[in-house]
Amino acid sequence: MASEKCVCCHDLDFRDLGNSKRGTKEEQPSMTLDLLDLQPRCTYCSLLQRMISNFAPQIEESYEKPTLCLTLEGSRAVLAEISGVSTEDDQSITSIDRFYFYLQGNQNYEGLPSLGRLGIHSSHSDSDECFQFIESKLDICSSSHDRCQQSAHPPLPKRVLSIGRCNSDVIKLLEPGERRAAYATLSHCWGSSHPIKTRTANLAQMLQEIPWSGLAIVYQDAIRVCRRLRLEYLWIDSLCIIQDSKDDWELESSKMCEYYSYARVTISAASSFDATIPFLTKRDPKWQTHKFKLVTHDGKDTAICARRDSGSYITNHVEDPGPLASRAWVWQETLLSTRVLHFTQSELIWECKSDVCAEDGILPRGLYSIRLPQQLLRCEQDPYNGWHNLISTYSVRQLTYESDRLPALSGVAAKISALTKSDYLAGLWKENLPLDLCWSTDYQISSASVPQVPSPQYIAPSWAWPSVRGAIFFNDEDPEQPFTPLAVVEEAICNVSGLNSYGQVSYGQLVLRGLVAHILVTCMEPRDCWTYTIGNDPETREPLAPDCALVEANGSVRRAIESDTLAPFSVVLPCILVGKDETQGEVYYYVMVLGSVGAEQYSRLGFASLEEDDWFRGATEESLHII
Incomplete structure (x- = not known):
């Protein structure tokens, strides 16, 4: 005989919430719990309490009437939003933090029928898992996204970096003429740094060789990404446009539409506040995945994965989107690109004209939810x-x-x-x-x-x-x-x-x-x-x-x-x-x-x-x- 479901958390089962006061039978069913009502003997309430203690340990000391809103997202991860009434302000309800929890791996957990299984959220943006995610998305996008189709061998820009395929290959500026080949573009912020630039006086030298040590760290990281994706050419504005030539700058800026549209992928160094800060790096522990043990009703020992929602709008926990999110040039670069790899502080986000998702499969919130590369397609109708x-x-x-x-x-x-x-x-x-x-x-x-x-x-x-x-x-x-x-x-x-x-x-x-x-x-x-x-x-x-x-x-x-x-x-x-x-x-x-x-x-x-x-x-x- 099946046991009754917990009156508080509904055993984290969202399937029959249509007739419940806790949620509605919509695309994203949800339930709201009073944290004071969590049942200590319920396995699932205990799981929620442990996750709350991890992500919002201050909730009981600093807030009254704490609540937890659970929403089942399209990825079948649950978005948990913790709210409470601050004891120090005007008694308004404050959103304290948000986190996702979901399953990982390929086992079938009957005790959690609503949860989906997502991919790995890596602790390092340069991990094998991240690049497996990129290559998988590239393959799917190239083969099955009608709106993202482009030539496998587009015309190269007027100038482009020739980077070869391995560390021993010479890096140099190339004027390819009529040559056609796949290439990447870089979207980044110069910030207060002064990265190496191509000028009239050093153009001849740049066409011969650019020493690795002379490249800013963001440029080095972009080259590493290209080589792992087997792309031999990379377009970077400061290197591929003659910076002290007004005519060259005006002509090349007028070709931005072609350059970003034709690129195989745009690398967005979203976590780098200037060219001296790497984006291929270990992530801050606050953005990394935590695992919580759960023994389900069917007796299985299950690991539940949970991570903070970086797209949250809560000021004390939200990820700093970095300077790229506010820059006008980057708006155009993202909009015109067919595919973008956003290397943010917390996660790797794939964005193309047909899809957007984080490396573990979660649909990003906040800035990336507006699907900027897809906005241009809507202009075709009106x-x-x-x-x-x-x-x-x-x-x-x-x-x-x-x-x-x-x-x-x-x-x-x-x-x-x-x-x-x-x-x-x-x-x-x-x-x-x-x-x-x-x-x-x-x-x-x-x-x-x-x-x-x-x-x-x-x-x-x-x-x-x-x-x-x-x-x-x-x-x-x-x-x-x-x-x-x-x-x-x-x-x-x-x-x-x-x-x-x-x-x-x-x-x-x-x-x-x-x-x-x-x-x-x-x-x-x-x-x-x-x-x-x-x-x-x-x-x-x-x-x-x-x-x-x-x-x-x-x-x-x-x-x-x-x-x-x-x-x-x-x-x-x-x-x-x-x-x-x-x-x-x-x-x-x-x-x-x-x-x-x-x-x-x-x-x-x-x-x-x-x-x-x-x-x-x-x-x-x-x-x-x-x-």
């Missing part, structure tokens, strides 16, 4: 909306040089251009321009409510989003809200300043014809974006999203510069009605707010979404020159 979604993820990234804002995006822009056949205008598309103009600075994404001062360098015309710093979002997130243009683009130009047609611009002008109303714009506190409003009547004013910090000047308002003293203002400004969208009877009107910058010329200052069009009754139709 390239303009796809572009807007991509820019939202790109705009939060950081750049060492502000002038790279457009070049660091140029490879992706080239890809979208091939889909749209539209003229590219400093981050916007001519054929979709009325909707593309409906961007706003996103002050909610990071709770950063302080408008920033724009770059002192000219990056883009004011009507284009690259002209400002910070996160950007577009007003087309809901496909059920069809956009109707209410302004006509009479002229739109951008002059490219270099050899990359998707790179830096020197000037841009937009002539926009539409209804123009002169409306009061008020700023109560210039360092708080939520105090900017549009409208004459205090009772009906609407929020205005300022593009950046603004200052009153010469009877108008302009974008601030670093030396300006910010102060409140209330000024009547020209506002042009750009378009509207409508769904279920609700209409939103999109308005661009402008400031005068000279004779008959204007600069964009901000953007507003209004629920009424009364603001434009009696307005005249005008053509405005916006620079």
Whole structure:
């Protein structure tokens, strides 16, 4: 006769939770346990208690009402989230830590029917298990992923490192001409270090030989990875682009789309904060797998594996994603790559256009759950909306040089251009321009409510989003809200300043014809974006999203510069009605707010979404020159 299941932990059996208050019969069934209710005589409760004591030993001393939420993931590993009410703060519920537990090996444990068996999570990123995982994923991806198919012998980049197959082979820079072969690319952060670079003066020497001792440790690790994968060529930006040649840099940056797309694999040194820190190394013990003994109901002595969730968002335990996670150039490199090997501090993550998983088979959370290489494929269905979604993820990234804002995006822009056949205008598309103009600075994404001062360098015309710093979002997130243009683009130009047609611009002008109303714009506190409003009547004013910090000047308002003293203002400004969208009877009107910058010329200052069009009754139709 079968014994009754534990009333607290349900014997860790998720199969029949559909009728239970502890969970629902969904794709990811779950149960929530009060830790004070764990049964000391239950084998499974005892297992949970031991795992909690290992991952969150402070739970009983520092937190009240501790709970444990168990969710059965698609990999059939259980994600356990420990929460509690802190005894020191405002009594809010705090997520303390997360860990996975699962089975390993190939035995069949009848006492744990819900748990799946996963692969090995290695203690060293250079282990045989890690490379067996890489080779297995490469074989599966190459043979069965339709979206990841590419030539086995693609054209090599203009320059590439020839690294041979063994330690005795000469390493040198190669200009391969028409040669075709498989190669890898490296995505890494220079940081404060100054790794060896190719310059005009040392190009001839680099073509002869590059001493192993002269290579930064990250480059040495990348070469080790390539040799283990039997790849004889490697592309590294600092070595394969002549760093003191503006023409070479512009031409090569325009080819990023090809280089990363054609590469057999991109090696992402995510755990290296600069080129001096290796990524093939032993992992910190806090990320390593722990084993817990369990004797199941069928009498078997079972080892349960458990490891901390590195993708957790808990600040005191979360893995530092490293500088690569925040860099704009790396965003493009990952997006354009067919396959990426992320060597993080805690685990090796495989990511391709069809799949993403960690070395033991767990689906990564956090940063890697957005599946960046797959985002570009979605643009094939709706390239303009796809572009807007991509820019939202790109705009939060950081750049060492502000002038790279457009070049660091140029490879992706080239890809979208091939889909749209539209003229590219400093981050916007001519054929979709009325909707593309409906961007706003996103002050909610990071709770950063302080408008920033724009770059002192000219990056883009004011009507284009690259002209400002910070996160950007577009007003087309809901496909059920069809956009109707209410302004006509009479002229739109951008002059490219270099050899990359998707790179830096020197000037841009937009002539926009539409209804123009002169409306009061008020700023109560210039360092708080939520105090900017549009409208004459205090009772009906609407929020205005300022593009950046603004200052009153010469009877108008302009974008601030670093030396300006910010102060409140209330000024009547020209506002042009750009378009509207409508769904279920609700209409939103999109308005661009402008400031005068000279004779008959204007600069964009901000953007507003209004629920009424009364603001434009009696307005005249005008053509405005916006620079």
